[in-house]
Amino acid sequence: MSPVEIGALSVVAIVVLIYLGVYIPVALASVSFVTLWIVSEKPILAINFLRQTIGDSVTEYEFATIPLFTFMGLVVAKAGLGKDVYDVMNQVFRRIRGGIGMATVGANAVFAAVTGSSIASASVFTKVSVPEMLRLDYNKRFAVGVVAGSSVLGMIIPPSAMLIIYSFVAEVSVGEMFIAGIIPGIILALAYIVAIAFAGRIAPKAIGGRIEEMPDEELLSWSELVGKTAPIVILITIVLGGIYTGWLTPVEAGAAGSLAGLVIALLRRRMTAGSFWEALLETGHITASILFLITAASFYSRMLGFVDLPNQLQAFLDSQNLSFFWIMVAYVVLMLFLGTLLDTASIILIVVPLFIDVIEPMGLSLIWFGLVTVIGAEIGLLTPPLGISCFVIKATLNDDRISLKDVFLGALPFAAVMLVVLIVIIRFPVLTTYLLN
Amino acid sequence: MQSNNGTLRAARSLTGLARALAIGANAIGTLTVLVLVIVMNIDVVARGVFHAPFLGVVEIVIFSMILIVFLQLPDVVRVNRLTRSDGFLILIRSSHPRLAEFFYRVIDAIACVLMALIAYATYPALVEAFETCHYFTQPEFGPAPTGDLWTDLVAATRRCHYFGTLGVFTIPWWPANAAITASAGLCAVIFFLKVIVGHDLGEGADASDTQARELRDSAGETS
Amino acid sequence: AVPATATETIKMIAIDGYPERSMWVKEFSGFFIPRVDEELARTGTYKIDWQQAYGGQIVKPRGVLEGIKLGLGDIGIVTTIFHNSALPSQAISAATPMVSSDARIVAKAVDEIAKEYPQMQAEFASENQVYLATGVVLDSYQIFSKTPVKSLDDLSGLKLAGAGYNLRYLEGLKDVAGVRGGLPNFYNMLQTGVVDAAMLWPEAAMTFKINEVAPHMLKVDLGAVNSKTVTVNKDVWDKLPDEVKDVLQSVAVEYRDRVAKVAMERAATSLDAFEEAGGTVVVLTEGQRSAWADAMPNIAEEWAGALDKKGAPGTAMLGSYVQKLKDAGSVPVRDWAATN
């Protein structure tokens, strides 16, 4: 077997091992180790590769965005900002059929701008939004589906751990990836709202629900509205404003946002010494997991480089004379396939090193490719058998009337909307690069 | 039977030690996160308000990243939060519990071997970085040790291979190397104990509860 | 006629962490490798089968030194400014500012120092590799500012972005704060007023569109700096046939001169483009340059002294290096080799 064939086989082996439940970084690193050993016929070379990868993979200044934005997201969730935004949005959409659904989407989009994880969004909004929808007789599948669907906004609208991870693999600027995520995120949120309105017209039963007149005394007063929106507006201004104007690097924005979030939580008396330590601890665990995964993926990507797989794949695709259209079809199908079982980060770390050397010579923007990748991989959060957003909702809900199947079926239309938005973004790359020029 | 009990008892006390080490390292790593937040904010303010940027901030950030990741990793492994996709395992656990148990042990064994390999592979880098300081040996050139422990320690630390720019800000490399190698070694030990004692290290949490928690935890990190 | 003996094929992996579009990588793949092939083809005894892995395929930019050391690549381009600690003598040109702004002269002088004194080769040898050639990819650091700067007084009160060794050049200036940044961040730092000026070279200024935010260049001519070294893994080198070694060494010298020449050409076109795009250039007077140079701490002496302490011929290398630059026609603003 040629090195390239061994390399291709090792990619398959990694996917199989991950499906079987092997820790993802362990699958990536151990298969890559064996591959390097076989191809080079020198165990010392495989050892040395491992030594160098472990030694220098973490030494990147911008990696600090991961703990900083994670910490900020945890603090902000503890401070109750998600509930606040939801209350405000609910008042805006209160007179429309499916209005709570739209409010959930809108609140998710705003909350996404201060948190970096879809899971945080999913668990926050399962608690505040689903019980309210059930009370108003919404279809239970719609109620959980809308939370699942809108939770992915957390990873597309910056800050986002996935945009950070992509920027490391593709060696593009974290700041630019963040800015590029804004328009696609807003488009996806609007597409959800339009889809809900449309479904309310053609299939009212699928949405269900009734409109309840809010008594005037229950409406939020102006001062309450300001009190509920000001903190999140301040945070968004510091973080996204800081990055967009260039006043702060993404790392500095993460640090400033953490501090501001902490101050808000303290002022609202939502932070005790115990919960503060917990947030720090959680941040450390998440950072260690993500960076160990990135390190293992970096080892995998160097193995691919050593067996020359990216160059050969590029030559192969050239020889097939595949058009841009078919390459993208293949890419999206591959991501959807991996998305059935894998988590978003693993999909990004596995497919990007394979395809990046194909994309760059075609003169395509790596920033655009990053958004295509992140959105495509995030669809997997909603698809069975392993759709993490759906699992989290089911676990957080703790309600026997709603089965995991209900959650998946409810999320499916939202996955379809994501796919449509993905196709639009593939077709119109300017949607990702517009704010950068 | 007798020796089997002995092995288990030894494994339990080793588990206690490993747990203590993992939790201790974890606490230091956790404090490093706080240091990171503080240092970055001081830098932003010092630069913006006081016209006096702190030139070592990049080195400190990179160094703290190494500490955060490698000091926390053993604890991540201990509490079963290393990223995995265990849909298949959960699927077979209800119908074939013993097969699932076997799979868990095999997977932990593979992870143990990999971690041991990482410790083995990175150890020479630690030795090389440490030897550049000549803490305990006479350097080829330069003044001989004075005999005063503190003076010699400082002089030796100045000799270490460093990270940064001389005259601007430097920090010796070897503590980072030490964190990496020790972390991988401790992870290997913990995985080994999981193979012997069981995936949850005999902490005996309610299975279904653990399952839900694990799912939420592992998901939170990478999705 | 073609010799009757069979050609022996040697496999070599060439690595750099920077992408292929970087000038020195492009010249490596488009000039160095074809020239080596051409020279080897003369006798036809040996042929190299190249595998080229750039841009993070095998190593990152900081990882080339260790990558060659550990045998992940056989030949590569080490960016030496990342390795002050392991390769202290490579800072020779950074420690002697305002002597020469001609990449060709500096490249040749550093290369000769590497070959005449054992120190640079010894540093690479302890990283398990063999020195082949020095690459100088920039002509001179200059100052690009948001508002016009005509004298040292105008610099007073400003924040200046720089990286690595050149932050030390600012130490003697009154009320000037050095801010550390990476090249890709300079545009933002200038645009937002995090800094008022930045130290970089004209080609980088045009690549990163610095003219849009800092259209005033103060021509200080801080000088050309060596930042790249081509090396070969030592175990690989020891097994190479002499003929191949000779070819690699002679082509390395051609590569050294070629990269320096391209750097100078690019510097000239970039400066023209900068002025065409509306940038202004003010030349700092000789008197002011000399005042600045004299205000700097004696970083050359510090550099040489630190090497001397390790038993390396630091002072001798410094003297010889400055002499080589003078012999090539450079006029040092401050004689860093003079003992005072």
Ligand code: NA
């Ligand atoms: Na977000």
Ligand code: NA
């Ligand atoms: Na899925």
